[in-house]
Amino acid sequence: MEVPIIGKGLGGALSYLRFRGILKQTYWCGRRADMKKSILEAAAPIHNDNDDDDVKEIRIDRTDEYGRILTPKEAFRRFSHQFHGKKPGFKKRQKRIREYQSQIKEMMMKPNDTPFNSAERMSISQHKLQTPHLLLSGNYVI
Numbered sequence: 001m002e003v004p005i006i007g008k009g010l011g012g013a014l015s016y017l018r019f020r021g022i023l024k025q026t027y028w029c030g031r032r033a034d035m036k037k038s039i040l041e042a043a044a045p046i047h048n049d050n051d052d053d054d055v056k057e058i059r060i061d062r063t064d065e066y067g068r069i070l071t072p073k074e075a076f077r078r079f080s081h082q083f084h085g086k087k088p089g090f091k092k093r094q095k096r097i098r099e100y101q102s103q104i105k106e107m108m109m110k111p112n113d114t115p116f117n118s119a120e121r122m123s124i125s126q127h128k129l130q131t132p133h134l135l136l137s138g139n140y141v142i
Helices: 010-020 072-084 090-108 118-129
Strands: 044-047 055-058
Touching: none
Parallel strands: none
Antiparallel strands: 044 055
């Protein structure tokens, strides 16, 4: 397994990140309703005059300050703020920071657990009691 050479350009750096597996997963920024596949299909095939079989796709993705891909609506909103020289309000910026921090916490959690690790604690207590169920109220509550 040969590691690709990074070189001086951005393309080399991107190929190295793809090789390492860092660029596989994409995180979206914006509302969930804006993330539908039909809306996000921005790639348009470009036909070459020489060959009809050679089809290339061009896709321009905008990212936020945390590296998440912006939805088209959110990208337009950012562009509009920049164009008019205004920024979102303080509360909106704080809300975006809180959303990003909660997303990081969710990524750090185990996929089948809750924020308070209650699923893991319940499985430990089930193993300790050797029962397939747990009592949530009564004399034998853990």
